[in-house]
Amino acid sequence: MSGGRRNTWCGSRSGLSKAFASAPPAQAMCRSTSFSLMNDDLLLQRLLDGTLTSREQLEVNQRLRDDAGLRAQLREIAEQAVLMGDLARQRDLATPVSISNAADRSLGARHWLALAASIALLAASAGFWMSRREVPVLTLEDSSGSIVWSQRGDLRQSVADGDQLSAGTLETIGETATAQLAFADGTLIMLSGESELSFSEDGQKRLLLRRGSLSAQVKPQPEGSPMLVRTPSAEAEILGTVFNLSTRPDDTLLKVDEGLVRLRRLADGSSIEVPAKNSAVASLDSALKLNSEATPEPRSAWSFDFTTTMPPQHWRGVSDGTHIIASPYVASRKPSGNVVTHFGISVRTTLLTPPVSLMATEGGVVRYRFKQEQRAPLQVMLLTSKRHGGFGGNFEVKLSADDLHPDRDGWCEIAIPLREFHALSRKHPSPTGNLLDSVLISSFQTDTKLTVSRFELTTQP
Structure with a gap:
């Protein structure tokens, strides 16, 4: 029902410097004296490592805008990383290995593939730094939680519903944050949870989803100019359709509701066409088969037992093997810039492999079995989307x-009818008929060591 935990290397930028330092001389050309100035070399390396200070970030962004040579050097790094990934993969295919070291060699190849895809994504995003146009691209139509927008290294700014945004990067900050955005042609994009999206439109819509999830309702696009959505592991080409896309540390999950989407895996360049009511996963591991499968119809009843099944690593919370324990997350951001931290556990069925869709019905009931080390109030939240796209x-x-009545061992069971959930916006008065993207239980700002053993959505009272 859910994937086990997997080691992942591409999500950690701290290993990039070591990777270049240990590369063979023929593969490490991008670290040679090809950079004209040593400070530029260091800036780019720290950019890849994710260790730049705010001042250095502004400096390297400014140089990437103004210096074509520096942009070319960044592209060279991406090309070298892709070459390293290819060489690592070919080496593993051509060289016999013993059982004892097969796992290590396979992991090494995946490391280079992850590095290649991560740096290629960064190099592709340089196009956003080059743009000087201030023409509005997207309008923020509807949002919840903390939303920030940045452009060409400028400090992040809070944005509000109705704001028009030129090419840049939008982040939804916090487990419960959402943002619905509209292009001028009526194409809708919705971000949910912790997501980061760069966007531009200069005759063609181009999106870079670095992390998180988006859903889209795409109007028919001009011939020869499909909308492109890139993640660290895949690229989707869309002419006009309704779909959902989620990026995870080592793969990308695509679910198509209407129309047709071409999905290309960046690890090896292979591609497939994913039709309506089908899903596909593009992994950094090119040994995995790339195909599409029928997406199951939404369910109104489903359960997850944490005592028998390991939850996906992308859910909120920390598993101890038999239960899941609340972990901290950003609930909101104060005007001062400080964040409010809550402690919670999420169930996000769209990130299962294969994904599961849950439907909120009039008679639906959410059930939990849980305990806390100290008695405290709780909050249960439903984060929903419309069945055919949109917030x-x-x-x-x-x-x-x-309201909580623990037994002798401290365990409680609660059952909350969906009709008792209160809307946080007048624009969306009821969850009935919506898809449950996430169900989140939290102990607010108090860490009570909230522990859940079972979650259930049922139609029984």
Whole structure:
């Protein structure tokens, strides 16, 4: 039902410097004296490592805008990284290995493939730094939580519904944050949870989803100029369709509701066409088969037992093997810039492999079995989207400590009808008929060591 935990290397930028330092001389050309100035070399390396200070970030962004040579050097790094990935993969295919070291050699190839895809994504994003146009590209139509926008290294700015945004990067900050955005042609994009999206439109819509999830309702695009959505592991080509896309550390999950999407895997360049009501996963591991499968119809009843099944690493919370324990997340951002931290556990069925869709029905009930080390109020939230794309609204129920009745061992069971959840926006009065993108239980700002053993969505009272 869910994938086990997997080691991942591409999500950690701290290993990039070591990777270049240990590369064979013929593969390490990008670290030679090809950079004209040593400070530029260091800046680019620290850019890849993710260790730049704010001042250095502004400096390298400015230089990438103004210096074509520096942009070419960044592209060279990407090309070298792709070459290294190819060589690593070919070496593993051509060289017999013993059982004892097969796993290590396979992991090494995946490391280079992950590095190649990560740097290629960074190099592709340089196009956003080159742009000087201030023409609005997207309008923020509807949002919840903290939303920030940045452009060409400028400091992040909070944005509000109705704001028009030129090419740049939008981030939804916090587990419950969402943003619905519209292009001028009526194409809708929705981000949910912790997501980061760069976007531009100069005759063609180009999106870079670095992390998180998006859903889209894409109007028919001009011939020869499909909308392109790139992640660290894949690129989707869209002419006009309704789809959902989620990027994870080592793969990309695509679910198509209407139309047709061409999905290309960056690890080896292979591609498939994913039709309506089908899903596909593009992995950094090119040994995995790239194909599409029928997407199951949304369910109104489903359960997850943490005592028997390991949850995906992309859910909120920390598994101890038999339960899942609340972990901190950003709930909101104060005007001062400081964040409010809550402690929670999420169930996000769209990130299962294969994905599962949950439908909120009039008679639906959410059930939890849990315990806390100290009695405290709880919040249960539903984060929803419309069945055919678009933001469906967030909904909550708050439980006081007196509502909870633990047994002798400290375990509680609660059952909350979906009709009792309160809308957080007048624009979305009811969750009925929406898809449950995430169900989140939290102990607010108090870490009570909230521990869940079972989650269930049922139609039974």
